[in-house]
Amino acid sequence: MYSKEHLDYLKKKKKELFLIITFQILLIVLFLAIWEILVKYKVLNSFLSSSPSLVIKTIYTLFKSNNLLKHIFTTLYETLISFSIGTILGLLIATILWWNKKIAKIFDPYLTILNSLPKVSFGPLLIIWIGANQKTIIIIALLIAIFTTIINMYHAFTTTDNYKITLLKSFKATKLQIFTNVVFPSNIKSLINTLKINISLTLIGVIMGELLISKQGLGYLINYGTQIFNLNLVITSIFILGIISYLLYFILEFIEKKITK
Amino acid sequence: MCHNILEVKNLTKKYHNLKQEVTALKDISFSVKNKEFITIVGPSGCGKSTILSILAQIIPSSYGEVLFKKKNPTIGYMLQQDALFDWKTIYENCLIGLKIKNKNKITKQEEDFVLNLLKKYGLYEFKDNYPDSLSGGMRQRVALIRTLAINPDILLLDEPFSALDYQTRLSLSDDVYNIIKNEEKTAIMVTHDIAEAISISNRIIVLSKRPSTIKKIYNIELTNPSTPTNNRKDKNFLKYHDMIWKELDQNV
Numbered sequence: 001m002y003s004k005e006h007l008d009y010l011k012k013k014k015k016e017l018f019l020i021i022t023f024q025i026l027l028i029v030l031f032l033a034i035w036e037i038l039v040k041y042k043v044l045n046s047f048l049s050s051s052p053s054l055v056i057k058t059i060y061t062l063f064k065s066n067n068l069l070k071h072i073f074t075t076l077y078e079t080l081i082s083f084s085i086g087t088i089l090g091l092l093i094a095t096i097l098w099w100n101k102k103i104a105k106i107f108d109p110y111l112t113i114l115n116s117l118p119k120v121s122f123g124p125l126l127i128i129w130i131g132a133n134q135k136t137i138i139i140i141a142l143l144i145a146i147f148t149t150i151i152n153m154y155h156a157f158t159t160t161d162n163y164k165i166t167l168l169k170s171f172k173a174t175k176l177q178i179f180t181n182v183v184f185p186s187n188i189k190s191l192i193n194t195l196k197i198n199i200s201l202t203l204i205g206v207i208m209g210e211l212l213i214s215k216q217g218l219g220y221l222i223n224y225g226t227q228i229f230n231l232n233l234v235i236t237s238i239f240i241l242g243i244i245s246y247l248l249y250f251i252l253e254f255i256e257k258k259i260t261k
Numbered sequence: 262m263c264h265n266i267l268e269v270k271n272l273t274k275k276y277h278n279l280k281q282e283v284t285a286l287k288d289i290s291f292s293v294k295n296k297e298f299i300t301i302v303g304p305s306g307c308g309k310s311t312i313l314s315i316l317a318q319i320i321p322s323s324y325g326e327v328l329f330k331k332k333n334p335t336i337g338y339m340l341q342q343d344a345l346f347d348w349k350t351i352y353e354n355c356l357i358g359l360k361i362k363n364k365n366k367i368t369k370q371e372e373d374f375v376l377n378l379l380k381k382y383g384l385y386e387f388k389d390n391y392p393d394s395l396s397g398g399m400r401q402r403v404a405l406i407r408t409l410a411i412n413p414d415i416l417l418l419d420e421p422f423s424a425l426d427y428q429t430r431l432s433l434s435d436d437v438y439n440i441i442k443n444e445e446k447t448a449i450m451v452t453h454d455i456a457e458a459i460s461i462s463n464r465i466i467v468l469s470k471r472p473s474t475i476k477k478i479y480n481i482e483l484t485n486p487s488t489p490t491n492n493r494k495d496k497n498f499l500k501y502h503d504m505i506w507k508e509l510d511q512n513v
């Protein structure tokens with residue numbers, strides 16, 4: 001049984017949490033309400049700023065015309081493909097760099113340059129080389145995300161606890177055994193953190209690509225909406241994008257909790 | 262305690278980097294008898310850990326020989342930090358050496374051997390716990406059992422108590438001593454704590470500062486040898502402490 005002090009403490013903490021959540025909900029409700037009211041009383045122009053009810057209406061019409069899901073799936077599909085390739089390829093390259101210090105030293109300056117270069121600038125070039133298609137979008141997103149994965153994971157691998165590596169060496173472990181038994185498992189947390197950064201960078205890359213290529217997806221909807229001056233459509237797309245990016249992040253957060261429990 | 266199981270002859274180690282060459286060890290020679298407990302003491306940075314790393318075949322020597330009586334000896338290495346894997350249970354941690362050596366195949370017999378060690382030394386009830394639930398002293402005991410699990414011919418201990426508080430250090434040195442005697446193991450331990458060295462070992466090798474040579478080897482003969490904590494109260498304890506302390510002091 002808990003003491004009275006401890007029960008008081010728990011009660012206080014519970015109250016605090018309740019307060020925080022209340023304010024979080026209040027904030028979003030207030031924001032939406034003020035937005036709606038300002039548009040309703042014509043303080044804001046609904047044509048330029050849309051409104052919560054208009055967003056919902058747009059979602060509904062888009063959904064009925066069967067277009068919305070198609071665009072969401074396109075963006076999701078491109079993001080997941082690019083994310084998977086980026087993760088696997090990035091991990092593989094990071095492993096090779098860890099494995100062979102000479103290769104790491106040779107590529108070090110180039111990785112630094114490539115990492116700091118704004119990769120979107122390759123977009124137009126890639127469209128000419130590969131074509132204005134999904135492949136190009138996936139590659140743009142890949143370019144934007146992969147260097148972070150490589151650099152983060154390489155750094156994590158090389159800073160693995162030396163005592164643990166020495167211990168395995170005393171058991172005459174091979175390099176592969178050292179990698180699979182210590183270097184990889186002790187960096188699972190870094191991996192998940194890297195994946196979180198990777199997923200948001202990939203999403204940025206995909207939207208960039210869709211804005212450039214403009215055939216399908218939420219990026220296309222934003223571009224299209226701007227061109228026909230349907231800002232309602234633009235704001236609705238941004239709204240959906242927000243939900244998607246939060247969901248993707250949430251999935252990784254969930255996996256992290258499962259693993260590090 | 263009659264025959265030598267290890268002979269070290271003229272061991273020399275030089276480390277190189279672009280700026281300079283560091284001679285860590287110079288002409289180190291000593292031998293180790295079966296079931297003996299040897300301690301190496303010396304100023305910090307003199308090359309104590311280097312000796313153990315060479316004996317454990319983790320780094321090569323520059324010159325000299327390390328001759329084990331047995332062909333392909335199994336060497337158990339225990340480090341200053343327990344280096345337990347926090348994603349594995351205590352039991353899994355203890356099996357890691359066997360897992361590496363046998364390429365993942367562990368026999369029932371080996372499993373029983375490890376479980377029996379855990380039972381004998383009071384860690385069985387924690388075998389499914391994760392390391393972060395254990396105290397520092399218990400973690401080092403797990404580290405010792407992990408080392409014993411591969412049934413080593415010789416144990417190398419690199420300042421195994423130095424990361425612990427004084428009280429834990431004393432009781433753990435008793436535990437480690439008892440376990441090593443019980444399992445009839447030969448051990449070489451490195452420390453910079455003179456009292457710890459006298460209380461636990463049969464012989465003490467005193468190293469000079471870099472480039473390290475052997476200054477002197479002391480045979481420790483206590484009037485009534487017992488556990489390390491009791492040995493600290495022995496009549497001869499202070500005598501050795503004085504001698505070795507002066508020996509080390511001359512170096513500074």
Ligand SMILES: Nc1ncnc2c1ncn2[C@@H]1O[C@H](COP(=O)(O)OP(=O)(O)O)[C@@H](O)[C@H]1O
Binds near residue numbers: 278303304312
């Ligand atoms: N990998 C290395 N490269 C260069 N110098 C080293 C290396 N390892 C140790 N040394 C140097 O060799 C000397 C002995 O180191 P070490 O054996 O760790 O000493 P101790 O364990 O007695 O404190 C130190 O001066 C240290 O700086």
Ligand SMILES: [Mg+2]
Binds near residue numbers: 310
């Ligand atoms: Mg050392």
